[in-house]
Amino acid sequence: MTSDVRTDRLFAVRVHNASYQQMLAAALAAADDPLPAYTTYSHFNVLLSARRQDWLRALLNNAALNVGDGIAVRWALRGRPGETVARVNATDFHHLLLEETLRSGRRLYLLGGSESAARTLPAVLEARFPGCTVRAHHGRIAADDAAVREDIRRFAPDVLMLGLGIPLQFSWMRENLSVLSIPLTSATGNFLEFLAGTQPRAPRWMRTAGLEWLHRVALEPRRLWRRYLLGIPRFVILVILERLARRG
Helix, strand or coil: CCCCCEEEEECCEEEEECCHHHHHHHHHHHHHCCCCEEEEEECHHHHHHHHHCHHHHHHHHCCCEEEECCHHHHHHHHCCCCCCCCCCCHHHHHHHHHHHHHHCCCCEEEEECCHHHHHHHHHHHHHHCCCCCEEEECCCCCCCCHHHHHHHHHHCCCEEEEECCCCHHHHHHHHHHHHHCCCEEEECCCHHHHHHCCCCCCCHHHHHCCCHHHHHHHHCHHHHHHHHHHHHHHHHHHHHHHHHHHHC
């Protein structure tokens, strides 16, 4: 990890805090390292899960890069005296990583999203980056899907972008990364659906205001209302308690 990328901690999880360019440089350096590496991201819900699950906390802490994501995490980091917090959005970071991967001629495998997204993405990316080498597979799989694992092994990607959602993408990483030896794997959440255009992102003004989460709840209220409307207050209370404990 480059020394330019500062590390903070929330709930005993390392969260890296730097500009887009610093994080991109760190991710690409990890991709070029002889040892396989991976990147993750942590918004409030990931951190709440890691607080309860030792294996997930270990996975995040062993990442070459764990991008802090969302207004709740930025608030939690900003509360420390004298510290500044880079305004980084994980989806925007993954756009930069994907573009640099294809621009540099690296082989890219996309695993995740709907069947429609998987069918669409190779053609979309080949139109933008002529001559690029891309393969995609939908995310309707189990963590131990041997056929998908073998397909990835045969393709031999330089970068795997993993958009299986939470918690499956982390379970998949635990199950498969040690046997695949991919130079760089990046957990990306819902990014592949945004990339394919099969799911809309929030308008720019909402992203700037830190309200992207509200847009997602409006799109999928039955699935997400509990996560956000109960999870964010719980996260805030736990952060405050953690700060009080440190002071004591």
